[in-house]
Amino acid sequence: MxxxxxxxxxxxxxxxxxxxxxxxxxxxxxxxxxxxxxxxxxxxxxxxxxxxxxxxxxxxxxxxxxxxxxxxxxxxxxxxxxxxxxxxxxxxxxxxxxxxxxxxxxxxxxxxxxxxxxxxxxxxxxxxxxxxxxxxxRSVRGNQWMFRMGHPADHPLRLRPELLQRPSPSAPYPVLRERTPVRMDLTHSAWSDIFFLGMDYPEGAKVLNVSIDLGVHGRDAFPRPPIEANLRVIDEPVLRLVSVDLGASADISDLGEVFDFARDYLGLLKAAVIAAGIVPPGIEGSGQNLADLLARVVGPGRGLEIVSTVNDIPKGSRLAVSTNLLAALISVC
Incomplete structure (x- = not known):
């Protein structure tokens, strides 16, 4: 039939x-x-x-x-x-x-x-x-190492030396900050630019987007990027993830927890850490120690603190906040 x-x-x-x-x-x-x-x-x-x-x-x-x-x-x-x-x-x-x-x-x-x-x-x-x-x-040559790495000793990334310099042992390390605008879709077309939908109806997969800063009229002197991501070294061998707007934070010392996206509200920060190669996807399930991995990247006894903030944007704003936040986090990592 x-x-x-x-x-x-x-x-x-x-x-x-x-x-x-x-x-x-x-x-x-x-x-x-x-x-x-x-x-x-x-x-x-x-x-x-x-x-x-x-x-x-x-x-x-x-x-x-x-x-x-x-x-x-x-x-x-x-x-x-x-x-x-x-x-x-x-x-x-x-x-x-x-x-x-x-x-x-x-x-x-x-x-x-x-x-x-x-x-x-x-x-x-x-x-x-x-x-x-x-x-x-994986097909991009520059990304292939992330999927092949299974031991901290093989990690090729090192933190820039400027981020390890501080005026005194008691002073905090410098903060690397990324500020990012959001995206406004002038011709939204119901996400028709997503590649799968575009394959089905390419004529409809035409969108026009602009990047915008935001400000409140009468309150702010000028618009500013509403998304902010910060990274700094800390004197603990942990991965400290903080989402200010979600009120969520965690000190991660176990490698497996980095890949546990359902554990808390920090999945986007974890995804950025993995996508940026700080904790490469290839090391998942290897049984290795996160402290050893961080020691390879930032030095023995040290860790990283990554903080994200989304300023005054309500959920469902349709301003691609999650997408741009992830991009900001990957950039700062």
Missing amino acids: ASRLVPLITSADPGVRNRALDDLCAPLDTPALLAECAELESFRRTSPSLYERVRALFFLYAIHRFHLPRRPDLSRRGMVPFRGYTHLLQRRFEEAIDTFLGVQAEQGPSDALSSALAAAYHRLGFQTLADQVRRSV
């Missing part, structure tokens, strides 16, 4: 490619919809195109999340296999999907299995995109 949904991904005809998934799924009965899922599953495993694989994954997510659960003949009783759930928690999404599909083939489809499959397909779609970004970063 020829698939009705795969041509939405592969067709060069806009009249076919731009049809809504809902319109094609609605007239199909449950067996036909499950057959389409099988076709999409086979297609996404064999297609050489990143775009086609990701779009197929999100089609599968949408069908299992929104379309199949509405069907009255889909069993409301069912169990999610523990093995598949474990794979899901461990971000082994391909293995989770194989497990869920195997149980579905043995016991029949159910609302519970569709819910589990939807979660796995959704996360695998974003993981596939993230893997592509990771491969792109």
Whole structure:
């Protein structure tokens, strides 16, 4: 049976490619919809195109999340296999999907299995995109050392000597400061410049942005960059991360905690430390000591304090605060 949904991904005809998934799924009965899922599953495993694989994954997510659960003949009783759930928690999404599909083939489809499959397909779609970004970063020759380094003794970075000079042993070290504007989108187009969306509709992936400083009329003498990142050396072998606007701080002495983004509200600062190469991604899971790594970069017995501040910008401002804050943090690191 020829698939009705795969041509939405592969067709060069806009009249076919731009049809809504809902319109094609609605007239199909449950067996036909499950057959389409099988076709999409086979297609996404064999297609050489990143775009086609990701779009197929999100089609599968949408069908299992929104379309199949509405069907009255889909069993409301069912169990999610523990093995598949474990794979899901461990971000082994391909293995989770194989497990869920195997149980579905043995016991029949159910609302519970569709819910589990939807979660796995959704996360695998974003993981596939993230893997592509990771491969792109690794392909740049100047970045490759970060993914190959597994021991502090191999770390090539050293702090600039100016940041280690102070007038007396009791005085603080100099502060390196980066101030960054925010971005205003004059033609927002719903983030259509994101590369995946741009691949689907390049004509719409045209945006016009400007960098702006901010100030409050009547209060501030002049506008100033609202994002600030600071770095300095401290006399403790820890990585001290502080977000002033979020009221969060941590003294990190364990290397594994740097890669634990869900532990606190400091994930953006941790990402900057990793992206800048202070704690290279290749050392994750190596069992090495963070103090030894910091000693290599800033000297024995020393650490780094990194502080971020976003001045008076509410959440949801649509000024790309997180993006520019990450850029400022990477710059200062």
